Amino acid sequence: MSGLLVLDRRQTAAALRPDAVLDAVGRALVSIARDEVSAPPRIAALTPTGLLGAMPGYVPGLGLAAKLVTVTADPRHPGRGFHRGLVALFDEHDGRALALVDGESLTEVRTAAVATCSALALAVRPGLGRVAVVGAGAQARAQLALLATVLPEAEVTVAGRDPVRAGAAAALHPGARVAGVEEAVRGADVVFCCTGATAPVVRREWLAPGVHVSSVGGSRGPELDSGTIRDAVLFAEWTGAATAPPPAGAHELQDLAPGRPVALLGSVLDGGHPGRGGDTDALTVFKSTGHAALDVAAVRVACDVALERGWGVRVDL
Known part of the structure; x- marks a missing residue:
């Protein structure tokens, strides 16, 4: 036709x-x-x-x-x-x-998909374990809907500023509950950060050893604090996430120390990079800018x- x-x-x-x-x-x-x-x-x-x-x-x-x-x-x-x-x-x-x-x-579905790819490749526990979704807007809802399809048995907690909106988002995944951001993050094996934040909403001290964080929001500012970035093994879709200024690059990756590596998620999926390399205590962060x-x-x-x-x-x- x-x-x-x-x-x-x-x-x-x-x-x-x-x-x-x-x-x-x-x-x-x-x-x-x-x-x-x-x-x-x-x-x-x-x-x-x-x-x-x-x-x-x-x-x-x-x-x-x-x-x-x-x-x-x-x-x-x-x-x-x-x-x-x-x-x-x-x-x-x-x-x-x-x-x-x-x-x-x-954009919502493909962003949720790339975040899920990062978690499946880098999380310590099979099936992701305990999952926190931070945010209650459109991208958080897309993430929850995708998780409900591919990982309906995951233990999911939704955190947002508005408990009513967070509750409505949580209804998209079977058995998901609502909690405050700090509580949700402290208890998680995987954190999906899906906000429109202009300042950090996730703090380093809330993250336990071995957590994987997938940050897909933050178009107008950082979602993750500097301590999280400092201590993490970093991954992105493309090298420009760290070398290009916003809006192409990520706010969180703008001032990395010279030579600080940011691995490509595709290299992990392709087997060319070991990902967390068997280190079950490492903090891993995938920072998405879209591509x-x-x-x-x-x-x-x-x-x-x-x-x-x-x-x-x-x-x-």
């Missing part, structure tokens, strides 16, 4: 099958580590309330795509924000636009599933 396939928000979310997204995101991370991906650092136009970022990327075997994403503060709720946008998939051979999907739901290759992976899954199931509308564009 000819024309551009357009998926609305509901169709995009339904087409992002968790197992397929986890697999595709893992492939994209490995391609980043092998230096097979073409993706310039994210650029952004800044506004008084946020930014508009552009993220094009090409991943061999997955495709060519670009995301336009806005990150803005919510004027009605200080400390909260929005991530909105569009993702377009193109034919890598002749340049035709193939599909256009909702960027908000795609265009992950959007390529997720939009490929969404397009393939939609084509298989006959979803979406065609536009002559």
Whole structure:
């Protein structure tokens, strides 16, 4: 069929099958580590309330795509924000636009998938053990929904500033409970930090030996304190997480000591890096900044599933 396939928000979310997204995101991370991906650092136009970022990327075997994403503060709720946008998939051979999907739901699912990949690769306990999800917004809900699908037996605690919102988020995972941030983090084997924080919400003294922390928020500031970064074995999607300034790089990784290593998660998945290397007491931190290759992976899954199931509308564009 000819024309551009357009998926609305509901169709995009339904087409992002968790197992397929986890697999595709893992492939994209490995391609980043092998230096097979073409993706310039994210650029952004800044506004008084946020930014508009552009993220094009090409991943061999997955495709060519670009995301336009806005990150803005919510004027009605200080400390909260929005991530909105569009993702377009193109034919890598002749340049035709193939599909256009909702960027908000795609970003949520692929970010939850990469965080889960990091935990599965770096956590000490099989099945992740005791899990804390810090945050109660859209990204935290996406993380909980993914965990409910792939690890429904995990012992999950949700922590957020608003107990009502945290309770609503916790309802997405069977048996999840609600606690304060410090209590949730102190009792965890794995911490998923999914906030819009502008200042640290996780403290080093709360983290027990052997904890894995996956931090995917913090677009406007650090989620993790300097002590956590100081003591951790660090991982990221790409080297620019530490070498590029925000919004491309991570706030937490800007002032590392010269020569401080930041390993690529794809190298762990590919077997080229030992991860925690058998050190069950090491603190590991995966700091996600997002990467265009992950959007390529997720939009490929969404397009393939939609084509298989006959979803979406065609536009002559």
